[in-house]
Amino acid sequence: MNRTTIDFWVGIFVLIGIGAVVFLALRVGNLTSLTTTPSYRLEAHFDNIGGLKLRAPVKAAGVAVGRVDRIQLDPRSYEAVVTMRIDNGYQFSKDTIASILTSGLLGEVYIGLAVGGDPQMLADGGQIGKTQSAVVLEKLISQFMFDKASSAPAPAGAAK
């Protein structure tokens, strides 16, 4: 086995090996949506983020426009502070509403942005004023039962 042949095959091996890693990164994983796109930050405060996780997608009209970057608790107001990274190509008005939604019934939790009519756009570091917290299933059930109880026919004496 002479030197040139060995070098050739080793070169091929290394190339397809690195190619495999790149392939995994781009086609199997979701690298492209991560690093290279320049992005800016937006902040939003929620009473309850439910099952929202780090790196959950941020979508507008169902299209992914960014990711959740950081989740913290404001120690004074006890609200959840969510920092999002939005791709530079997308601008959102100052009266945009950020809601925590679930895709499907038991799918992953994400932030949905609904744009308003304000001509002024949010800049890097801006805060979204209107937010809608996550729907917590237990509260929904207890709400339902409370409604049920209050809409039940009153005892005969109270109706008069």
Add this chain to the structure above:
Amino acid sequence: MPADALGRGVRRLGAGTINAVVRIGYAARFFVAILTHSPQSILRVGLTTREIYFAGVLSLVIILLSGLFVGMVLALQGFDVLEKYGAGDSLGVFVALSLVRELGPVVAGLLFASRAGSAITAEIGLMKTTDQLAAMEMMAVDPLSRIVAPRFWGGVISMPLLAALFSVVGVFFENIVGVRLIGADSGTFWGNMRAGVGFWPDITNGIIKSCVFGVAVCLIAVFEGYTAKPTAEGVATATTRTVVIGSLAILALDFVLTVFMFRGMGAK
């Protein structure tokens, strides 16, 4: 007398443990020695290239075939279970994650230990038995720089590449089987998979794992070969030890790394 036998047994256990600890210490020193004797492996690239050929290129067939089969089996088994919970559509994500995070590095590592690791041990052991290492020393050529270090680095470079190839082949063939099983079209399948597999935790951790496994297996392989008893029996024992200890090391390290890497995953 039973007390005697017990006493002897305990003493042997103690001696055995002490020997094992001494050997681990020796191996650690050996590792440092390899690192300090590595410049030659870089300056004379041809040496290392040759070893990448023998450890990596020649392992391609077994790695690719195994990836093919493992990918398909995972798809079959995974579908069977997932479907029961109505999660048949997540098959792509499930198999891809299994491969990239675990099976790629681990199975490729085990196969590497058996094929390339044992070959390296046998080669070095044989060179020791036939005095080739001593002859080299007498000719003022350091066997650590010339023989041991290039084999170590050749293996370390080959391992992550082989693990990645294993995962890729597995994913491809999983795709073929999975699409057929679910009836979904290829595009959706890939799309769902891409959404579920992140570069950051999943793929990079898989790469880190295969690098760590590579270092462990290659160190064990060259160490066993270098310290083999210079007889036919000694070389055979050393080769077996490389496969056994290397495989166990991979599984143990896998556990440790998985705990570190994925412990935080669910919590956030």
Add this chain to the structure above:
Amino acid sequence: MAHLKHRASSVAFDAQSANAVELKGVTFGYDRRRPVLAAIDMTIPRGKVVAIMGASGSGKTTILRLIGGQLRPVKGRVVVAGQSVADLDRAGLFGLRRRVGMLFQFGALFTDLTVFENIAFPMRELTDLPDELIRDLVLMKLNAVGLRGSAQLKPSELSGGMARRVALARAIALDPMLVMYDEPFAGLDPISLGVVGQLIRRMNDALGSTSVVVTHDIYESLKIVDYIYFVSEGRVIAKGTPDEVRASTDPFVRQFVDGEPDGPVPFHVRARPLAAEFAAHAG
């Protein structure tokens, strides 16, 4: 030899010293409790071929390793060309090994290299000679041992005798001042024995070097060497020129030369007396 890779060294080998190698009161043991060599004295004059003989395990190979600097004596000094081996630093050891060639038992050829590359190995590693010159030198060495036609074979394709000759060519690749042979005659057919013996003598005289031959082969040795040392249990127990050895009345030398099964080296390994052995069974 010119163009040897240069490393700064404070060592001076005296190539003209009367004795190529001297062992002075050398004691050595792999294990502190069992000395392999006990205060042994040996002198190997320059330009001579000297044989070291003895039973297996008597420490002959250890002597070669001490001369080559692979081992350090526990007591005493090993002096090569006027320089004590134990005092050498790394660069000094490097210098020593450039000037010493060694033929290992059964050859120790590098199995993944061809015959040509095996002989070129020391040249490539230890000198800066250009490839064309190396090629010519290798062919010259191969020619000297009669194997020019086998240059492209691999060691696995050689017979025992041929492999031994290639190893010899490799040992003298850099025209060393001292050549050591570890059991060069082991396992060879009669023709190869004669060839190797003749090559050892002729190479030594042609190169003007000194040769140390560790061997059991009394017949071949008596034909070619200038002096013989007999070693047993870590000591020199007899020595002399071939003629003196042939005429010797020393019981050990006689047993060795005549190949007697019993004598100073006993036939029976130490054991209980036979009568006691049978008595135990009978009772």
